[in-house]
Amino acid sequence: MPFIEESDLLDLHKDIDKAQIINERLLDQIKFKNKDLRRLKLQRNVLMGITALFLISVLAITSFTAGLSSKKSYENQNNLLVSIDSLDAIKTRIDNLRTQNEELSLVREFYLARAFLDKEKIYSVQVKSFVDNNITLASEALTNTLFVKTNPFYAYSLGNFETLDEAQSFRKQLVAMGFKDAFVASYKDGKRIKIEDPY
Numbered sequence: 001m002p003f004i005e006e007s008d009l010l011d012l013h014k015d016i017d018k019a020q021i022i023n024e025r026l027l028d029q030i031k032f033k034n035k036d037l038r039r040l041k042l043q044r045n046v047l048m049g050i051t052a053l054f055l056i057s058v059l060a061i062t063s064f065t066a067g068l069s070s071k072k073s074y075e076n077q078n079n080l081l082v083s084i085d086s087l088d089a090i091k092t093r094i095d096n097l098r099t100q101n102e103e104l105s106l107v108r109e110f111y112l113a114r115a116f117l118d119k120e121k122i123y124s125v126q127v128k129s130f131v132d133n134n135i136t137l138a139s140e141a142l143t144n145t146l147f148v149k150t151n152p153f154y155a156y157s158l159g160n161f162e163t164l165d166e167a168q169s170f171r172k173q174l175v176a177m178g179f180k181d182a183f184v185a186s187y188k189d190g191k192r193i194k195i196e197d198p199y
Helices: 004-068 073-119 164-177
Strands: 122-130 145-150 153-161 183-188 193-196
Touching: 073 164, 122 164, 145 193, 153 164, 153 183, 164 183
Parallel strands: none
Antiparallel strands: 122 153, 122 183, 145 153, 183 193
């Protein structure tokens, strides 16, 4: 029966760990690229929709002005001016809709990122816990904070990190700033899994 030395086994485990880290990074890159592709596809579809709306508007205005060609030239000039004004109004409306669409895309991306963070294991640095729900510290606008109920306390944590090393480094910075009791905890689905080693 073949014999494997302990050092060879440790080297194999290190190689497996390195390969796993590389695979995780590649998966993160794939997720990032997929997100970019979805965003580009959405932008392309919105732009095509706006272009189609613009073309339909131009055709409608052109057919409307063509129908009025049998009237007096003075009336044609007035109608043409109205049509040009209407075209400017439509262009302004399209620009407004494009701006609103970009804002809605940002909001959608924010909520998609929050949903992704809830499904993945993340690390955060808890700086305080309260017996009462202190709403003044919690804000939905603060995307890089967690306010989690850990019976019977409410835990307030800063940072959303993918790796334990990043969270530990951030914890050291917070301790240097005066948060002596800060510690690293892991979260998944909005719930704390465990308290991690601080170093």
